[in-house]
Each structure stands twice: as C-alpha cells, then as structure tokens.
Amino acid sequence: MDTHMDGLALLLQGEGAALNLSRRGTLGAMAAGGLLLALGIPTRPARAQEGPAVMAHATKVAAYLAIRPDGSITLQNPFAEGGQGIHTAIAQIVAEELDADLARFAVEVAPPGPDYLLLMGGNARFTGGSSSVRSSYAHFRKLGATARAMLVQAAATAWQVPPTQVTTEPGRLLHAASGRSAGYGDFAAAAAALTPPADAVLKDRAQFRLIGKPEKRLDVQDKSTGRAQYAIDIKVEGMLHAAVVHAPRAGAEPGAVTNEAALRAMPGVVSVHRLPGAVAVVADSFFRARKAVEAAEVQWTALSGTVLPENFSSASLLETFRAAADQPGNPARDALGDAPAALRAAARVVTADYDAPYLAHAQLEPPSSIARFNADGTLDVWTPNQAPELFQGVAARTAEIPPERVRIHSPLLGGFFGRHFVYGPANPMPQAVLLAKATQRPVKVIWTREEEFGRDAYRPLSFARLRAGLDAQGRITGLHASCVGEGPIGKHFGAAALGDPPVDGSVVEGVAFKPYAIPARRIDHVVVPQPVNIGFWRSVGHSMNDFFYESFLDEIAHATSRDPLALRRELLARSPRHLALLDAVVSLSGGWRPAAFMAEDGTRRARGVAMASPFGSEVATIAEVSVADGEVRVHDVWVAIDPGSIVNPAIVEAQVRSAAAIGLSSALYEEVVFEGGQPQQRNFDTYRILPPDRMPRVQVRIVESGAPMGGIGEPGTPGVPPAVANAVFTLTGTRLRRMPFANTRLSAS
Amino acid sequence: MFEIMVNGTARRVDVEADTPLLWVLRDTLGMTGTKYGCGVAQCGACTVLIDGQATRSCQVPVESVGTAQVTTIEAIGADPVGGRVVAAWVKNEVPQCGYCQSGQVMAATALLKATPSPSAEDIASAMTNLCRCGTYNAIAAALADAQSAG
Numbered sequence: 001m002d003t004h005m006d007g008l009a010l011l012l013q014g015e016g017a018a019l020n021l022s023r024r025g026t027l028g029a030m031a032a033g034g035l036l037l038a039l040g041i042p043t044r045p046a047r048a049q050e051g052p053a054v055m056a057h058a059t060k061v062a063a064y065l066a067i068r069p070d071g072s073i074t075l076q077n078p079f080a081e082g083g084q085g086i087h088t089a090i091a092q093i094v095a096e097e098l099d100a101d102l103a104r105f106a107v108e109v110a111p112p113g114p115d116y117l118l119l120m121g122g123n124a125r126f127t128g129g130s131s132s133v134r135s136s137y138a139h140f141r142k143l144g145a146t147a148r149a150m151l152v153q154a155a156a157t158a159w160q161v162p163p164t165q166v167t168t169e170p171g172r173l174l175h176a177a178s179g180r181s182a183g184y185g186d187f188a189a190a191a192a193a194l195t196p197p198a199d200a201v202l203k204d205r206a207q208f209r210l211i212g213k214p215e216k217r218l219d220v221q222d223k224s225t226g227r228a229q230y231a232i233d234i235k236v237e238g239m240l241h242a243a244v245v246h247a248p249r250a251g252a253e254p255g256a257v258t259n260e261a262a263l264r265a266m267p268g269v270v271s272v273h274r275l276p277g278a279v280a281v282v283a284d285s286f287f288r289a290r291k292a293v294e295a296a297e298v299q300w301t302a303l304s305g306t307v308l309p310e311n312f313s314s315a316s317l318l319e320t321f322r323a324a325a326d327q328p329g330n331p332a333r334d335a336l337g338d339a340p341a342a343l344r345a346a347a348r349v350v351t352a353d354y355d356a357p358y359l360a361h362a363q364l365e366p367p368s369s370i371a372r373f374n375a376d377g378t379l380d381v382w383t384p385n386q387a388p389e390l391f392q393g394v395a396a397r398t399a400e401i402p403p404e405r406v407r408i409h410s411p412l413l414g415g416f417f418g419r420h421f422v423y424g425p426a427n428p429m430p431q432a433v434l435l436a437k438a439t440q441r442p443v444k445v446i447w448t449r450e451e452e453f454g455r456d457a458y459r460p461l462s463f464a465r466l467r468a469g470l471d472a473q474g475r476i477t478g479l480h481a482s483c484v485g486e487g488p489i490g491k492h493f494g495a496a497a498l499g500d501p502p503v504d505g506s507v508v509e510g511v512a513f514k515p516y517a518i519p520a521r522r523i524d525h526v527v528v529p530q531p532v533n534i535g536f537w538r539s540v541g542h543s544m545n546d547f548f549y550e551s552f553l554d555e556i557a558h559a560t561s562r563d564p565l566a567l568r569r570e571l572l573a574r575s576p577r578h579l580a581l582l583d584a585v586v587s588l589s590g591g592w593r594p595a596a597f598m599a600e601d602g603t604r605r606a607r608g609v610a611m612a613s614p615f616g617s618e619v620a621t622i623a624e625v626s627v628a629d630g631e632v633r634v635h636d637v638w639v640a641i642d643p644g645s646i647v648n649p650a651i652v653e654a655q656v657r658s659a660a661a662i663g664l665s666s667a668l669y670e671e672v673v674f675e676g677g678q679p680q681q682r683n684f685d686t687y688r689i690l691p692p693d694r695m696p697r698v699q700v701r702i703v704e705s706g707a708p709m710g711g712i713g714e715p716g717t718p719g720v721p722p723a724v725a726n727a728v729f730t731l732t733g734t735r736l737r738r739m740p741f742a743n744t745r746l747s748a749s
Numbered sequence: 750m751f752e753i754m755v756n757g758t759a760r761r762v763d764v765e766a767d768t769p770l771l772w773v774l775r776d777t778l779g780m781t782g783t784k785y786g787c788g789v790a791q792c793g794a795c796t797v798l799i800d801g802q803a804t805r806s807c808q809v810p811v812e813s814v815g816t817a818q819v820t821t822i823e824a825i826g827a828d829p830v831g832g833r834v835v836a837a838w839v840k841n842e843v844p845q846c847g848y849c850q851s852g853q854v855m856a857a858t859a860l861l862k863a864t865p866s867p868s869a870e871d872i873a874s875a876m877t878n879l880c881r882c883g884t885y886n887a888i889a890a891a892l893a894d895a896q897s898a899g
C-alpha cells in the first residue's frame with residue numbers, strides 16, 4: 001500500500017492498524033502510566049477510524065476566535081509553537097477564509113478542552129508527527145469561512161440589506177450599493193451573538209490571497225528583540241525558585257540529605273525537599289537554589305521505577321542488539337513475497353550492519369515549570385508541552401485534584417524536536433506541583449542543562465542488519481532487514497499500540513515503507529527491550545533508519561558497479577512522483593556528479609544522494625562534501641521536498657533548512673553514551689551540536705504534486721545523514737555505517 | 750550589595766559576589782531577554798555587551814563587572830547598529846524557536862560595532878553562538894544585510 005506508516009503519524013491519523021478512539025478510560029488510566037492511555041485511547045487495537053480531517057469543531061468560532069473592537073484577532077491554536085511556524089501557518093489558513101489581515105492576529109496555544117481535539121477522530125490533540133497543518137487544514141478553512149459568514153450576516157442585519165450584497169476585503173465589511181463599510185471589529189460583538197452557520201462556503205483555490213504565499217511570520221519581531229516569553233521567563237506573584245539534582249542513575253531514590261541544616265542556612269534558601277528520584281532546594285532565586293542543591297550530600301538508597309543498572313552501558317547494549325540481529329522478528333506491514341527465500345536463492349548476498357546512538361533533544365531552552373495553587377482549589381501550571389490535555393492529567397494526578405481544576409498554560413517553546421511529551425520522569429512539571437504543594441507558594445523549577453541531559457527521553461540506540469539478495473545480473477531480488485531494539489511508541493504507548501503481530505513503527509520506519517520496487521522484502525522488528533527512557537526525536541525512526549537504508553542502497557550500487565542515482569531511478573521507474581523529485585534535486589544542485597571532483601577552492605569533493613518518505617511527504621537530498629583534518633565538511637545540501645501542497649513556502653523552506661541542520665548535526669557529532677548506568681554527556685562541551693562554521697548552504701525546492709498534504713517539520717532531516725555518508729564513500733572509499741561520523745577518522749584520498 | 754550599570758542605568762543588586770551576571774539580569778532585575786542555555790559558556794544564549802564586547806554572561810560573576818557598561822537585548826533598539834541588526838533579523842525572518850536569537854543579535858551587534866565590514870574570518874570568530882534550530886544560513890544573510898544597510 002502507498003500509505004506511510006510512520007510511527008507517530010500512524011497513531012495520529014488512525015492509518016493501518018489504527019485504534020478505537022473511544023474516550024473511555026481517560027481518567028484513572030493515567031495511573032497505568034501509558035501515554036496512549038493518558039490520551040484516552042484504550043489499549044486494544046481495533047479497526048481503522050475516519051481519516052485525518054476532523055470537522056466536528058469547525059464551526060465552533062467562539063472557541064477559537066476573538067475579534068476585538070479595534071479589529072485585532074486572537075486565535076486559540078490547538079498546536080504548540082516551537083519554531084516550526086505553526087502559529088503563523090494556522091492564522092494564515094484562518095485569515096484566508098475569514099478574509100482578514102494576517103498581521104492583526106495574535107495566536108495563543110489553546111487551553112485543554114474538548115473543542116480543540118482535532119486528532120484521532122476528534123479525541124485527542126498534541127503537536128507532533130509533522131501533522132498539525134495537514135490534520136487541521138480543512139477544519140481551519142471552514143472555521144475562517146464560518147466566522148466570515150457570521151460577520152457578513154451581522155453587517156447585513158444592521159444595514160438592512162441581504163447578506164449576499166455584503167462583501168469583504170481584508171478586515172472590512174462592504175456594501176457596494178450604499179457605499180457603507182465597517183471594520184470587522186465594529187460587528188464582532190453582533191456576529192458573536194449569532195449561531196454559526198453550518199454551510200459557510202469556502203473560497204475557490206484560485207482566489208487564494210494568502211495560502212501558498214510566503215507570508216511573514218507573526219513572531220519574528222518579538223523573537224529578534226528578546227521580548228518573546230518562554231516558560232523559563234515567566235514570573236508569577238510571590239513565586240519561589242527551585243533547583244533539583246537527580247539521582248546519578250535513574251531509579252535511585254533520595255534517602256537522607258545529611259547536610260540539610262547547612263543547606264537551609266545558605267543565603268535565600270527556604271526549604272529542602274526529597275522528590276521522586278531527586279532532591280530539590282527552594283530559594284528566593286534560582287542561582288541560590290542551584291548553589292544549595294549542588295552542595296547537597298544525598299544518600300541515594302531505594303530503587304524504584306525504571307532502574308538503570310550499575311553495569312549498564314550503551315556499548316554493551318549495542319552488542320546485545322547485534323547478537324540478536326539474526327533472531328526472528330515481526331515483519332513490518334509492507335512485507336512482500338518471501339524475502340528470506342529470495343536471499344537463499346540469490347546469486348549473491350550483500351549484508352551490512354548499521355547503528356545509531358542515543359541522542360539528546362538539546363533544545364536550547366532548558367526545561368522549567370511553574371505551579372501555583374489558588375485559594376479556590378484550582379491549580380495553574382505553566383509548562384513547555386506539546387499535549388496540554390496530557391499534562392493536565394499528570395498535574396491533576398500529582399496534585400490529587402480533578403483535571404478540570406487544572407489550568408495548563410502552554411508558552412512558546414525554546415525548541416521542539418519532540419522533547420515536550422511527558423515521558424514519565426523526563427519532565428520537571430510534577431516536581432513543580434509537588435513543591436508548590438509542599439511550600440504553599442507558587443514555585444518555578446528550572447532544570448540546569450546538566451540535569452536536562454541527564455534526564456531527557458533520548459532517541460533510542462538503534463541497530464539494523466540489512467541483507468540484499470542479487471541475481472546474476474546484479475538486480476535486487478529480495479531485501480531482508482532486521483531492526484533491533486525498542487522504540488518510543490512501544491515504550492510509552494504499550495505493546496497493544498503496536499498491532500498484531502506487534503511492530504513498533506518508530507523502530508522500522510525508514511527501513512520499511514520505502515518506495516523502491518524490490519520484488520520481495522521483509523523488514524523485521526526484533527524486540528530487545530532497553531532500560532533507558534526514550535522519546536520521539538525529530539523524524540523519529542527515520543532519523544536513523546533512512547541513513548541505514550539509503551547507505552545500504554549505495555553499497556548495493558557499488559557492489560554491482562552501478563551509479564547510485566541511476567540505481568534509484570531504476571528502482572523507481574514506475575513512480576513518476578519520485579522520479580520527478582530526483583530530477584528536481586539534481587537540477588537544483590546543478591547536475592549530478594557521479595565521481596569525486598576538484599572544486600574551485602581547490603578542495604576535493606564528492607556528492608551523495610538519498611531519498612526518504614517521512615510523514616506523508618517525499619524528499620530527495622544531495623550533499624556535497626570534502627574531508628579536512630580527518631572530519632567531513634559539508635559544503636552544500638540540496639533538498640527537493642514534495643509535501644503534496646503547502647500553506648507557506650517561506651516557512652516550509654525555513655523548516656527544511658532547520659531539519660537538514662539537525663540531521664547533519666546528528667550525523668556528524670551527536671551521541672549520548674551510557675557508562676555505569678549514567679549518561680556521560682551533560683552539557684554542550686561534551687554533547688556537540690552543529691556549530692555555525694559547519695553549517696552548509698542549504699537550498700530547497702518545493703514540489704507541489706497535489707498528492708495528499710504531507711508533513712513539513714521533520715521530513716528534511718532523514719535524507720541528510722545518508723546523502724553525506726554516500727558522498728564520503730565516493731570521496732574516500734570509506735563506508736560510514738555508524739553515527740556519529742566524527743568517531744571515524746577519515747583520510748581525504 | 751553591588752552596583753552595576755545596565756543599559757545606562759545604575760542598578761543596586763543584593764546578591765552574592767559569585768552570582769553570574771546572567772542570573773542577576775534574569776532573576777534580580779527581571780530582564781529575561783538574556784537567556785540561559787548551558788551556564789558554561791558553550792552556547793552563547795546569554796550573550797550581552799560589556800563595554801561593547803560580546804560576553805557570555807553566565808560566566809561573569811557580578812563582582813567582576815565593576816563600572817563596566819552592560820548592554821542587554823532589552824536596550825538593543827537604542828543602539829543604531831543594534832537597531833539595524835534587529836531590522837535585518839526581522840527582514841530575513843531569522844528566528845525559528847527564537848531562544849538563541851537574543852544572543853545572536855548581541856553577538857552580531859558587537860561584531861558590526863567593532864568591525865563594520867567584517868571578513869569571513871571575522872564573522873567565523875565572532876558568530877559562534879549555537880542555534881539548535883539551525884538558522885545559521887538566515888543569520889549569515891541577515892548579517893550581510895545589516896552591513897550593507899550601514
């Protein structure tokens with residue numbers, strides 16, 4: 001089938017092995033700890049639900065829009081803004097149909113509430129899986145059109161003319177025959193009193209004034225002048241500050257704090273607390289709290305929850321994965337024919353092992369949260385999050401009050417990348433609630449960078465063995481791959497979310513669900529549980545798996561003396577969409593260079609190509625590299641992306657550049673190593689991310705094929721690591737099979 | 750008690766001598782435009798100008814500031830070069846999440862104040878702040894704009 005089965009996207013859209021989305025089980029299910037349960041989804045798989053477009057809330061204008069007398073408009077966005085431009089993109093869709101001036105919009109993340117559940121058949125919401133625009137495009141067009149119809153009706157009533165004679169121009173109502181006109185603000189109150197019509201008519205695409213245009217983002221001024229406010233910047237009246245230190249290994253609990261009296265005597269310190277897996281100091285400023293908590297002498301004792309054993313290391317787990325690679329696994333849903341038999345019958349078999357490390361999200365804003373209990377028994381929580389209802393449930397459970405008494409405030413996120421789900425102990429919000437409860441004061445908890453890197457929900461360590469059977473002519477007759485390990489869907493959503501037989505899409509996507517015409521294929525998930533807390537990291541399984549697959553494809557090309565681009569064209573001969581994309585990226589790059597060449601600046605360079613099919617979009621990537629001082633230098637990256645259709649080309653380009661940068665960063669540098677049960681990289685001195693002087697020029701071509709709308713935030717990432725690795729092979733003859741590449745010293749020849 | 754000059758105004762702050770300027774600005778003075786990202790002079794999110802020099806304020810104990818002039822992002826518009834940098838940032842729509850951008854704007858302002866037409870090497874050695882959103886191409890374009898507007 002043609003459908004993409006990306007892990008999170010699958011859950012979002014109810015594709016394939018989708019789930020019964022009854023609201024049953026929301027309350028109380030949190031206690032079971034499953035993210036899936038917390039989202040209100042029962043643990044048994046059931047038949048597919050309706051498609052991604054949820055229209056049940058599309059006429060609830062009052063829940064989403066407030067137009068003030070001065071004509072300014074506040075939009076409640078169900079989705080969180082973390083740099084991906086979603087506040088602008090959603091406002092742009094609404095402004096198109098509302099016929100409003102985009103610059104007059106102020107956008108906030110909507111509070112928890114049933115009117116904002118736009119995913120999973122109208123039963124859930126979160127921001128993730130590159131799904132926001134594509135899941136809500138139809139909803140927000142309808143919403144804007146409905147609001148416009150209400151304004152038109154209000155003006156027509158006041159002017160005593162038929163509504164068909166009232167027209168609009170951005171932000172204004174007009175009656176041409178009488179020459180009357182008014183701003184939207186003048187009729188906002190009257191319009192709000194009307195019942196929203198069910199039959200508001202949408203614009204014809206040809207009339208679009210905003211959609212498809214590079215409209216300016218709404219937040220650049222504030223974000224260029226320090227005025228944008230993130231969770232870490234928020235201050236509430238009477239607030240205290242808290243700093244924490246977590247147990248050196250996950251699972252240890254604090255016993256005695258032996259110097260507690262001395263800590264309490266330190267300047268500004270209010271109190272010392274033992275929390276699950278951590279010790280906290282509350283003080284009148286963060287620096288004082290931090291200084292005290294770092295001086296704490298803690299006897300870490302009892303073990304509970306997820307425990308990282310003293311002898312746990314990522315290196316030994318990788319060997320466990322490797323040893324399991326030939327064990328039988330459950331095949332991904334795109335299995336075709338009998339791949340193992342094809343391999344047995346092959347003239348030749350090519351096999352290679354690939355692996356990728358644990359990664360931190362490394363969003364630049366360290367986590368923080370504020371909790372404030374109010375006199376009326378309610379609780380306000382300010383917390384970076386991509387799932388307000390989920391956080392509301394956790395806060396309520398922690399505070400032991402009903403969820404409806406919890407208000408969740410969702411500020412701008414200082415970086416997204418999948419960091420802001422709850423992920424169990426990977427979040428300071430429950431600590432803020434516990435400390436506010438204990439001190440009877442509002443408390444803000446900030447995690448230092450060191451605590452963040454020590455308790456993130458990491459991208460999982462990954463290993464894959466790929467095996468291809470070739471016939472006497474070098475044609476691929478079968479592909480059998482084994483992806484070993486555990487993914488965040490299985491870890492947080494439970495085995496029941498994985499279908500039958502259970503396959504974690506976040507483990508196989510990018511090795512499975514590739515578009516190439518290979519007559520027999522089987523991509524196995526070989527389950528090996530691992531004790532580290534893991535999470536969704538930009539482009540999830542694709543972030544390593546497309547590296548594995550697309551590099552391996554080049555290995556096959558080399559083994560059969562074929563050009564890597566020609567091999568891809570051959571395998572995609574019957575897919576015009578992919579061929580067009582390859583043509584687009586080749587032309588964007590100024591033509592394919594099959595061999596190493598000398599650049600004008602005297603460096604020896606080569607190019608590599610890779611494709612990916614993440615989150616409903618199609619992507620082709622070419623990278624140009626040289627080698628200096630034993631390391632890869634990437635000079636240019638060209639990305640052609642086909643998301644079907646788009647809303648804002650400027651935002652798309654910016655997202656693709658950003659996604660390419662993080663993909664390159666992961667390919668070259670990033671790695672969290674566990675030794676002795678502890679993550680070794682605790683700040684940016686040891687956890688390297690892409691610095692400015694290693695940023696290539698990234699050029700983007702958007703291809704709107706008209707296919708169903710795909711995602712934008714993540715798809716630019718997965719093509720970059722393999723394009724770079726393939727270029728390195730052409731340049732040096734060294735095949736990079738492990739990320740990060742900086743661990744392999746290269747020679748330039 | 751220390752007295753420091755922040756954006757042209759003398760501010761008295763009652764903090765310990767080793768308190769980083771970053772936290773004096775953010776917690777004591779409530780100026781949160783300057784960001785905390787790492788605390789160990791690795792990321793540049795906390796960049797301010799101290800007597801015109803781009804400085805990572807997380808590594809500056811308040812006692813070491815003395816009579817130096819501290820300029821933060823909150824006062825960037827008051828500086829002609831800073832205003833040009835901000836305008837170039839807005840025109841090029843540099844920010845994504847935006848969290849690093851106060852520091853980026855301060856670093857760019859310090860560079861262009863000292864070196865109105867910087868070479869590629871000048872830029873490479875001055876613009877070292879990390880951006881996890883990878884806005885580096887846009888930063889480079891904005892920096893070029895801010896120069897030519899000067």
Ligand code: FES
Nearest residue numbers: 786787788793807
């Ligand atoms: S917070 Fe100062 S350099 Fe990162």
Ligand code: FES
Nearest residue numbers: 846847880881882
């Ligand atoms: S814009 Fe997000 S870290 Fe730079």
